Amino acid sequence: DGGITQSPKYLFRKEGQNVTLSCEQNLNHDAMYWYRQDPGQGLRLIYYSQIVNDFQKGDIAEGYSVSREKKESFPLTVTSAQKNPTAFYLCASSPIGQGRSGELFFGEGSRLTVL
């Protein structure tokens, strides 16, 4: 079945450790996104990518890094520089053009807890 797969679903990290969240899609979508969701804050954009080997910072990129080496994959690394990393992370993809721009397809999310 086509869709977006995020892993792991739950992750615990000690302070000072980097951690990478995986996001894979088989929908052949050009655009991919990472959002952070905190209670009462809605979704805030961390990074997004519209094409392989290119990506742009979102509103809260500090302390995060991404790569887009393949169309299907957009991993997010939460570095030790991120001061408050405990959150729910959502990955999404979207077609570009075809009258469907902005129609995001979301993964099930990854819950990161820093101990």
Place this chain on the structure above:
Amino acid sequence: AQTVTQSQPEMSVQEAETVTLSCTYDTSENNYYLFWYKQPPSRQMILVIRQEAYKQQNATENRFSVNFQKAAKSFSLKISDSQLGDTAMYFCAFMKHPSGGSNYKLTFGKGTLLTVNP
């Protein structure tokens, strides 16, 4: 920068009744898209409805419809004949019209938690 405001953090409605969720936005753009997304307790977010700003006709999807008031920068979601499965967090989102390869960035509001009561 665009902002999206959902002024109702929580709402409730009785099953089979109608409820309207509010959304306002601020932009200097003339051409853009607006969306409502739904996040049920299972957490997977899905698109409910999409509106293109240049279209005057309000979008509808079965029991879901919008009231798009461009001059007032308002984009409310009406859910008719509410069902228990409509219980979810609802997010309003804005995207300016991409042109010349410019970005496809969505800005979300903080969400409205809707509870449908039996």
